[in-house]
Amino acid sequence: MMKLARPLIIFLGLLIVWQLIVSLTGVAKFILPDPLSVFSALYRRWPELMSHAGVTITEILLGLGLGTVMGCLSALVIAQYRGARLWVLPVLVVSQAIPVFALAPILVLWLGYGLASKVAMATLIIYFPVTVAFYDGLRRTEPGWLDLAQVMGGSRWRTLMQIRIPAALPALASGLRVAASVAPIGAIIGEWVGSSAGLGYLMLHANARLQVDVMFAALLVLAVFAVCLYFAIDRILRVVISWQPDKAL
Amino acid sequence: MTGVSPSSPASSGETPEKPPGVSLRGASLSYADTRVFHDLNLDLPAERMTCLLGPSGVGKSSLLRYIAGLTGAGSEIAVSGRLMFGGREGAVSNVAYLAQQDLLLPWLSVLDNVMLGSRLRGEQPDRQRAFGLLTQVGLDAHHGDLPAKLSGGMRQRAALARTLMEDRPVVLMDEPFSALDAITRFELQELASELLAGKTTLLVTHDPLEALRIGHRLLLLTGAPALIETPIDPPGDPLRDLGTPELAALQANIMERLTAARQQARSNTATGAGPQT
Numbered sequence: 001m002m003k004l005a006r007p008l009i010i011f012l013g014l015l016i017v018w019q020l021i022v023s024l025t026g027v028a029k030f031i032l033p034d035p036l037s038v039f040s041a042l043y044r045r046w047p048e049l050m051s052h053a054g055v056t057i058t059e060i061l062l063g064l065g066l067g068t069v070m071g072c073l074s075a076l077v078i079a080q081y082r083g084a085r086l087w088v089l090p091v092l093v094v095s096q097a098i099p100v101f102a103l104a105p106i107l108v109l110w111l112g113y114g115l116a117s118k119v120a121m122a123t124l125i126i127y128f129p130v131t132v133a134f135y136d137g138l139r140r141t142e143p144g145w146l147d148l149a150q151v152m153g154g155s156r157w158r159t160l161m162q163i164r165i166p167a168a169l170p171a172l173a174s175g176l177r178v179a180a181s182v183a184p185i186g187a188i189i190g191e192w193v194g195s196s197a198g199l200g201y202l203m204l205h206a207n208a209r210l211q212v213d214v215m216f217a218a219l220l221v222l223a224v225f226a227v228c229l230y231f232a233i234d235r236i237l238r239v240v241i242s243w244q245p246d247k248a249l
Numbered sequence: 250m251t252g253v254s255p256s257s258p259a260s261s262g263e264t265p266e267k268p269p270g271v272s273l274r275g276a277s278l279s280y281a282d283t284r285v286f287h288d289l290n291l292d293l294p295a296e297r298m299t300c301l302l303g304p305s306g307v308g309k310s311s312l313l314r315y316i317a318g319l320t321g322a323g324s325e326i327a328v329s330g331r332l333m334f335g336g337r338e339g340a341v342s343n344v345a346y347l348a349q350q351d352l353l354l355p356w357l358s359v360l361d362n363v364m365l366g367s368r369l370r371g372e373q374p375d376r377q378r379a380f381g382l383l384t385q386v387g388l389d390a391h392h393g394d395l396p397a398k399l400s401g402g403m404r405q406r407a408a409l410a411r412t413l414m415e416d417r418p419v420v421l422m423d424e425p426f427s428a429l430d431a432i433t434r435f436e437l438q439e440l441a442s443e444l445l446a447g448k449t450t451l452l453v454t455h456d457p458l459e460a461l462r463i464g465h466r467l468l469l470l471t472g473a474p475a476l477i478e479t480p481i482d483p484p485g486d487p488l489r490d491l492g493t494p495e496l497a498a499l500q501a502n503i504m505e506r507l508t509a510a511r512q513q514a515r516s517n518t519a520t521g522a523g524p525q526t
Contacts (some may be wrong), residue, residue: 142351147319151346152415154369163366166356243356245394 033213038220041213048202053221055198059115059187060229063122064179070123071130071179072172078131079138080160092131100125101189108194118190118198125186126179133175137168170244173237180233184226270295271316271419272448276330278308278315293419295335298442298450298487300464302457302503304511308475309453313421319345323349334419345415347422351408353396359383360392363411365519382410385444403432403460406440413444420450438463442487457503459497463487469503471510473517477504478506 015035021027022034029037042049073091077084087154104121111117141164149159191200199218271293276283285308293299303309314320318359319329353362363383364374383389386406388399396404405425413421420444425441426434442463455462462465467481483499491497 142352144348144350145354147317147348148346148352148365149369150319151317151344151367152369154366155371158371159370162365163354166354168255176402241356242398245397 001202030212032211033216038115038216041211041222042217047087049161049217049221050196050204052197052199053225055115056118056184056187056191056200056222057225059190059198060183060225062115062119062124064126065182065185066119067123067126067179067183068130068176071127071175072134073129074131075138076160076165077135078135079164080156093126096128100186104189104193106189112182113196117193118187118195121190122183122186126183128212129178130172130175133178134168137171140168140171155228169241173241173244176233176237177230179231181226184222184229188222216219217244270297270335270450272331272333272336274317274331274333276315276332278311278314278320279325279327281325284474286470286476289475289477291468291477293449295449295466295468296447297451298445298463299466300452300454300460301468301470302454302460302507303454303470303475304514305506307470307473307510307514309470312470312475313423313451313453316419317344317421319346326411327522333489343417344419344421345412345417347408347412347420347425349424349427351396351404353404353407353411354434355396357387358393358395359399359407362407363414364397365411366415375448379410379414382413383407388441400433402429402437405429405433405437408443409437409444412491414509418449420445420448422450422452423453424453425518434459439488457507458491459499461503462489463502467503469506469510470515471506473514 018035022032040167060191074088076088078092079085092209100121102161103124104117107120107124111120112241145163145167146159149163154162187198190201191198195201199222201219206218269292273289273291275307276289276291277287279287280510289312291312301309301312311320315328315330316332320326328482331338353359354365357365360376360379361368364376367374380389380392383392386409388403388406388410391399391403391407396407399407409424413423420440426437429437452460452464457467461483464483465487467483469478469480469481481499481503484495489496491500500525
């Protein structure tokens with residue numbers, strides 16, 4: 001019971017603190033609106049907010065899927081082929097020195113104002129954590145399992161499929177949790193740089209018109225979705241890797 | 250180097266021995282600048298359990314891994330020698346392997362773990378046989394459980410069933426019971442001895458009592474580089490009653506030799522003689 005009530009209590013507590021700050025400091029409404037104004041904006045602009053949220057959520061989910069697939073494939077290639085490890089891994093690590101955010105204007109230039117540039121941004125931002133986490137898992141297979149597979153006459157491919165990949169799933173899960181929390185950042189940054197739809201676009205649009213309550217309403221929708229996304233992925237991973245002791249998750 | 254000489258008949262007066270199940274001739278293994286063993290000869294009698302004893306770090310596990318084909322390759326490792334199974338060279342596919350850890354895959358059920366070999370070779374697993382083996386080790390009721398649900402002894406039983414499922418003529422076991430409590434160890438020794446009857450088995454152990462109880466032949470690996478001393482064939486058949494004065498005397502003798510070997514190793518380390526390079 002307490003498990004369910006706790007998030008609600010935390011949420012209400014934060015609302016009270018927010019309201020107190022507004023009331024005690026008398027801060028202007030266009031700097032920090034009170035919770036009620038934000039909820040009122042949420043109610044008034046609900047259809048518009050949902051339509052923009054749909055765009056952002058699509059970008060996030062597509063980026064998450066694409067980044068996960070690309071990251072997993074890269075990790076598999078790097079783990080399986082020494083050549084790839086020697087030539088690709090250093091490039092991958094050095095490429096991380098480029099701030100992904102700085103690429104946003106270029107991506108918009110190349111891929112346009114539509115969905116593609118935001119999906120690319122979200123994909124790029126999660127690609128590295130997924131690749132590194134999965135690769136790390138793949139190269140840390142319990143040596144005894146590999147010895148056993150060798151003595152049993154297992155082929156390299158089957159050993160990968162039956163032992164190395166399942167054994168690397170907990171490590172991949174850590175990467176996916178990071179991915180779930182950073183993918184929204186990629187999409188929103190992409191929308192800020194250039195877009196005609198999405199919660200990031202709506203926030204910039206509202207900002208230019210000093211509709212701070214709408215900005216906060218958009219932020220609230222984004223935050224709720226991000227939290228739901230994280231917990232949904234966490235839940236799925238726990239089910240898929242139920243054999244892993246919970247403390248390690 | 251004292252290679253294993255053609256076997257001296259066991260004092261129990263058993264029938265003449267069959268040709269060796271496994272023969273190793275002129276085997277050498279070095280890691281970086283450490284020579285683990287050099288020009289070593291070894292015969293494992295067919296369909297018998299041979300127990301390999303020796304002080305820790307002498308190279309027992311390395312020798313077992315050598316026979317299992319697990320020494321690997323690399324600039325730091327040098328391997329040479331002739332390995333024969335039933336008089337024919339090579340063919341590591343004759344071997345099944347049971348390690349100190351059970352090495353059960355935590356995401357597979359006990360039954361699927363037993364059938365792992367078939368899955369890794371892309372063969373159709375024989376579920377019925379796997380189930381039969383689980384029944385033999387007393388785990389049929391747990392066939393659907395994940396390994397995490399089992400106790401240490403049950404896990405090692407499942408690992409034993411997986412080893413038997415491979416149905417190889419040679420079984421290599423690297424201290425498989427050492428992590429278990431005394432009673433469970435005792436039970437598992439009995440089970441292994443019964444189920445591995447008819448297979449050529451090498452059991453690496455640090456426990457002279459275990460070796461005396463279930464081994465047909467005992468080998469002592471000592472020195473650096475390691476050498477195999479003259480084999481010991483305890484009287485009677487496994488599973489022996491360890492209470493007899495003869496076995497007690499043998500045990501005392503083995504302990505004495507192992508203690509001397511350890512002291513020798515220590516004094517070598519102290520004087521810097523160490524393993525030859």
